[in-house]
Amino acid sequence: MLGVGVVTVLAVVGGAAYELTGDSGSTPGGAPTTQARAVPAAESPAASAPPPVETPPPSPAPVVEGKGLGTFSTVQANGPVMGKGKTLRKFKVEVEDGIGIDAVTAAKQVQAILADPRSWTTDGKNSFQLVTSGSYDFTVRIASPETVDKICATAGLDTGGEVNCNVDRQVMVNIKRWNTGSPKFSGPIEEYRALIINHEVGHRIGHNHEGCPGPGKPAPAMMQQIYGLEGCVSNAWPYTDTGKYLSGPARP
Template sequence: MLVHRPTGLALTAVATALLLAACDPGGSDSAAKTSKIEQHGNGESKAGQDDNGKPRVVQHGNGEFDAAQASGKVYGNGSKIRRYAILVEQGTGISSKETAREIEQILAAKRGWTADGIDAFQLVSQKPYDFVIDIASPDTADRICAEGGLDTNGEVNCDVGHKVVVNLKRWLTGSPQFPGSISEYRALIINHEVGHRIGHHHEECPGPGKPAPAMMQQIYGLDGCKANAWPYDPDGNYLGGPPSKETKAVE
């Protein structure tokens, strides 16, 4: 992936970076460590809340990941079946299994990428897989993304090597630019990053009042579009826009 003028976000130091960076999955010890699928898990607790009742975001995790012991059927009629696994950093308070099922529902949705008639998706709990989706603390996400030359500044997500890296802060708190529910914003995260994974690039707002493309970097502003998490509408029409003329960062 899926990597999308921030208001209310500490992104003042985000550097222009590579949009999609190739990364040898075995190219570094740290990358291998974080991408390894463990055959055990202890991340089944719920994320807590801070004193203000907001989700508690662990800023610095231990860099160890638990694989979701969950698998499922193939969703979509496309001939390109993409197998993926879900890894959650230990100590984040996120249930790896519940997260896997939530992501599975997003990728199986009729308004998702299966509507292209080309791609299909299957959740797996072990190799072989085509890519993994990491839910990582901001510091860990920064480290993994930096291995592909990407500066996420503790705030955003990225697609690097064989990984989709989801920043825990975004997963738990959403974005001030997105007025919908947290579940809808999570759908945007997955659809955007997996969109990169299957070959889509950033797009811009197609016009005032129209749905923002899932491949638009909506975290930086909507430019008159309406927030939208899905690449297709209920009738199977692609909700796209013109190619982006600039790269703000990653999301």
């Protein structure tokens, strides 16, 4: 049985599943570290060029039940320590009210991603634990594109309503990406969610962007796969099943 609950807090603006036990918590503020960049504008087709082509939107509309309210619900839960690394990184999960995502379900998904042996615990340096109260390293916040844009903008980042960012102790996840994935990524939505968490948490623990290591090879988790794969194959995980780090050339 899960012993969990949620509490509403004000927003700061400008695999494995485990049993969770309740506690009380608080909410942090924002300032930089990140991966976002401006989303290039779509080119308009020439007016005289037949046949006429309708320019598609950058991605499908997010599957949400309403506009974000600017407040967040926090899962009141404590999970087990995942991994054996000396650096324990405690984290919280919060979901913006009004976007139609269950906070408990989201927390279990994030927890399962970080517990997966293909995720960051395999580096032997880091371990992770879901918490509500006490000290913590970062908060995963799933929010509307508008709220993500506002919070990321406090660090001078332009997420363009499309991408995620890592600001201070906040891993900001765009609900549009969480719900619909990316047209550049070939795989189920669960894999794309893993890519989001692995990429942004990778920044939290000191990793920078990487590029494609070669045609047909797995794209690194630290590659900005939403902008294209450069001949690589979609991949959500920093490590292989055998514990090999999937790296690529350094990118800004």
